[in-house]
Amino acid sequence: MIYSGKALSVDILPSGAAHLVFDLQDSSVNKFNQHTLRELQDAVAALQAAEINGVVFSSAKSSFIVGADIGEFRSKFDEGEQQILDWLIEANKIFSDIEDLAVPTVTAIGGVALGGGLEMALATDYRVGTDRAVIGFPEVKLGILPGFGGTVRLPRLIGADNANQWISSGAQIKADQALKEGCLDAIVEDEILIEAAVKIIEQCNQGKLDYKRVRSVKTSALTLTPIELNVAFDTAKGMVAAKAGPNYPAPITAVQLMHDAAMLDRAGALQLEHREFVKLAVSEVAANLVQMFVNDQFLAAKTKAQLAKARPISLTAVLGAGIMGGGIAYQSALKGTPIVMKDIAQEGLDLGMSEVRKLLDRRVARGRIDANKMFSVLSSIEPTLSYDGIDKVDIVVEAVIENTDIKKAVLSELEALVSEDTIIASNTSTISIDELATAMQRPDKFCGMHFFNPVPVMPLVEIIRGAHSSDETIATTVAYAKKMGKTPIVVNNCPGFLVNRILFPYFGAFSRLIHDGADFKQIDKAMERFGWPMGPAYLLDVVGLDTAVHCQDVMAAGFERMNLDFDSAIDKLYAQKSLGQKTGSGFYLYEIDKRGKPKKLTNPESDKLVASVQTSIKEFEAQEIVDRMMVALCLETARCLEDGIVETAIEADMGLVLGLGYPAFRGGALRYIDTIGVGRFCDMADKYADLGAIYHPTEKMRTMASAGDSFYA
Numbered sequence: 041m042i043y044s045g046k047a048l049s050v051d052i053l054p055s056g057a058a059h060l061v062f063d064l065q066d067s068s069v070n071k072f073n074q075h076t077l078r079e080l081q082d083a084v085a086a087l088q089a090a091e092i093n094g095v096v097f098s099s100a101k102s103s104f105i106v107g108a109d110i111g112e113f114r115s116k117f118d119e120g121e122q123q124i125l126d127w128l129i130e131a132n133k134i135f136s137d138i139e140d141l142a143v144p145t146v147t148a149i150g151g152v153a154l155g156g157g158l159e160m161a162l163a164t165d166y167r168v169g170t171d172r173a174v175i176g177f178p179e180v181k182l183g184i185l186p187g188f189g190g191t192v193r194l195p196r197l198i199g200a201d202n203a204n205q206w207i208s209s210g211a212q213i214k215a216d217q218a219l220k221e222g223c224l225d226a227i228v229e230d231e232i233l234i235e236a237a238v239k240i241i242e243q244c245n246q247g248k249l250d251y252k253r254v255r256s257v258k259t260s261a262l263t264l265t266p267i268e269l270n271v272a273f274d275t276a277k278g279m280v281a282a283k284a285g286p287n288y289p290a291p292i293t294a295v296q297l298m299h300d301a302a303m304l305d306r307a308g309a310l311q312l313e314h315r316e317f318v319k320l321a322v323s324e325v326a327a328n329l330v331q332m333f334v335n336d337q338f339l340a341a342k343t344k345a346q347l348a349k350a351r352p353i354s355l356t357a358v359l360g361a362g363i364m365g366g367g368i369a370y371q372s373a374l375k376g377t378p379i380v381m382k383d384i385a386q387e388g389l390d391l392g393m394s395e396v397r398k399l400l401d402r403r404v405a406r407g408r409i410d411a412n413k414m415f416s417v418l419s420s421i422e423p424t425l426s427y428d429g430i431d432k433v434d435i436v437v438e439a440v441i442e443n444t445d446i447k448k449a450v451l452s453e454l455e456a457l458v459s460e461d462t463i464i465a466s467n468t469s470t471i472s473i474d475e476l477a478t479a480m481q482r483p484d485k486f487c488g489m490h491f492f493n494p495v496p497v498m499p500l501v502e503i504i505r506g507a508h509s510s511d512e513t514i515a516t517t518v519a520y521a522k523k524m525g526k527t528p529i530v531v532n533n534c535p536g537f538l539v540n541r542i543l544f545p546y547f548g549a550f551s552r553l554i555h556d557g558a559d560f561k562q563i564d565k566a567m568e569r570f571g572w573p574m575g576p577a578y579l580l581d582v583v584g585l586d587t588a589v590h591c592q593d594v595m596a597a598g599f600e601r602m603n604l605d606f607d608s609a610i611d612k613l614y615a616q617k618s619l620g621q622k623t624g625s626g627f628y629l630y631e632i633d634k635r636g637k638p639k640k641l642t643n644p645e646s647d648k649l650v651a652s653v654q655t656s657i658k659e660f661e662a663q664e665i666v667d668r669m670m671v672a673l674c675l676e677t678a679r680c681l682e683d684g685i686v687e688t689a690i691e692a693d694m695g696l697v698l699g700l701g702y703p704a705f706r707g708g709a710l711r712y713i714d715t716i717g718v719g720r721f722c723d724m725a726d727k728y729a730d731l732g733a734i735y736h737p738t739e740k741m742r743t744m745a746s747a748g749d750s751f752y753a
């Protein structure tokens with residue numbers, strides 16, 4: 041043993057090569073934290089002094105190195121530009137020292153090697169993997185780029201085109217592709233991984249492999265002519281910019297950086313990498329995207345804690361084979377839970393099954409599943425008009441039409457037929473879970489399970505805890521959502537639950553802007569530029585104006601502040617039966633294009649109708665539009681947290697990101713308030729106090745403002 045630490049150790053193998061093994065104590069995975077980097081630095085010093093004929097790098101865990109320690113990273117980013125730069129220079133020296141060792145080096149990759157893990161592997165002369173190896177650079181997803189030489193070594197090793205693709209997409213690359221594109225040199229069986237690495241070193245020492253040439257390729261300029269260079273990078277830049285859009289600068293920065301560094305040697309290229317890394321690392325976008333990663337982990341841990349308390353789920357049912365019921369049946373079956381789909385009408389069932397088939401056909405056409413899988417999904421959905429066998433199911437999702445009396449009747453009828461342990465969850469979007477529970481004998485076995493449309497696409501499921509829902513009921517419903525591949529967030533009961541409660545003040549702000557003379561197309565443009573996937577008018581057309589009007593009534597009945605004291609454009613369009621995409625006309629006109637998708641056009645009829653509710657016409661600055669829309673939305677989010685509808689700021693913000701498409705690079709509504717500062721945000725809201733109570737900050741926010749507090753610690 042020539043080195044032994046808490047994160048790694050170095051031994052000498054019988055062949056005379058050193059073997060550096062990553063094995064971070066008290067952790068299921070290896071990651072690059074400060075401590076591991078320090079030990080690696082010491083171990084490299086030991087390697088430089090040792091009598092060895094090569095070095096093999098490997099891991100004692102099932103993965104190699106999963107990447108950097110995000111928590112530590114985050115505090116590093118907060119230290120400021122100079123500190124980040126100093127840290128990069130120090131860390132990169134370790135990898136350059138590995139690359140410069142006097143003996144041949146090989147990394148043995150038996151599992152995941154991402155981010156810094158892959159950069160470690162790129163510093164060695166060769167890489168041998170097993171078919172479990174998964175490698176890649178996910179950094180752009182965190183708003184940054186590889187900072188330990190990844191943008192320098194990868195293009196020199198696998199070529200500019202591949203490197204542009206790998207780094208700008210953040211994709212995880214499987215072993216066979218990595219071999220084909222030249223990042224892995226061989227794929228071998230698990231049992232002989234280290235042996236294979238040692239063999240490569242022997243071949244180097246026998247002169248059969250020229251590791252010095254490999255090294256010189258990685259440390260010199262790219263061997264492309266100026267024309268080839270421009271073709272490779274300019275094509276990539278166009279594609280990457282179009283895909284990532286203006287709000288996610290990391291992918292295009294990475295490509296531009298590799299272009300700028302292409303003719304430089306290692307030292308020069310690393311210097312550029314440091315510079316661009318620092319710029320991104322201190323950006324608000326990176327801070328928000330890193331927070332998103334932390335949020336994902338937080339939600340996953342919360343869900344995991346619930347799973348321990350859940351009942352097993354092997355068979356489920358859905359009542360109602362409509363838009364939602366069909367989607368729920370499909371998603372359940374696709375993810376391996378067989379489901380009974382019950383309706384009262386054969387046409388309903390036929391429609392539901394044809395929707396399922398359409399979804400499956402699309403998956404087959406895209407090569408995501410094969411015909412066998414399609415058959416097995418279809419055969420695990422049992423369409424039926426009867427309740428036979430309903431006593432065998434573990435959980436029933438009620439998704440019949442949105443009518444309180446009908447739902448109550450259906451729920452009480454159902455409860456009498458299922459077993460005492462069966463959980464019943466309603467997919468209602470507007471009706472109080474406590475109100476529905478009054479129809480039930482076992483309200484403890486009842487809760488809400490609010491899916492979003494379209495079910496296969498939307499990641500969020502709100503699990504609504506009624507006053508009587510038991511912990512086991514909530515845990516089991518959470519477990520079912522998770523089993524369906526969804527992200528569950530548990531919320532308490534109130535009108536609109538979490539997501540719709542926040543959405544409607546936003547729509548209220550939209551209606552008032554129109555009332556005050558704004559052009560709805562300009563509002564859409566401003567909000568899309570802010571980062572929303574679609575502006576509010578377009579979103580309303582997609583949701584359906586009938587649904588919106590119904591929901592608005594429920595919200596106004598539940599919260600005085602959500603009442604509109606004027607005729608809204610939404611009401612006007614609804615009265616004319618312009619219901620949005622479903623009728624081909626709403627705020628916009630829709631024409632079905634060649635691919636069968638609705639294409640959005642201007643709608644002169646609607647423009648006239650909308651103008652009729654306007655007191656005047658007024659030009660609004662885009663910023664004022666954004667402020668009026670966002671203040672209303674953010675304040676309602678803060679109220680949901682204060683009222684205990686949702687337990688944490690993270691869950692509130694993730695509800696909006698996953699349920700509404702709130703732009704992830706902005707981190708969420710409460711995060712947005714934090715970014716502006718609670719005090720400044722309250723001042724901004726006060727400017728609009730006359731517009732109504734949805735613009736009034738809460739007392740608690742005022743207290744937070746004077747104490748200098750924020751929603752995120």
Ligand SMILES: NC(=O)c1ccc[n+]([C@@H]2O[C@H](COP(=O)([O-])OP(=O)(O)OC[C@H]3O[C@@H](n4cnc5c(N)ncnc54)[C@H](O)[C@@H]3O)[C@@H](O)[C@H]2O)c1
Binds near residue numbers: 383493
């Ligand atoms: N469509 C959405 O965007 C959306 C989103 C979230 C939640 N929801 C909620 O999901 C529920 C269903 O909505 P949808 O859009 O799928 O409606 P839908 O009208 O498409 O489907 C309702 C289905 O329920 C069936 N049905 C009626 N009474 C029944 C009974 N007694 N037993 C069994 N089936 C019965 C009908 O035949 C119909 O097939 C509603 O509560 C709705 O608020 C809808």
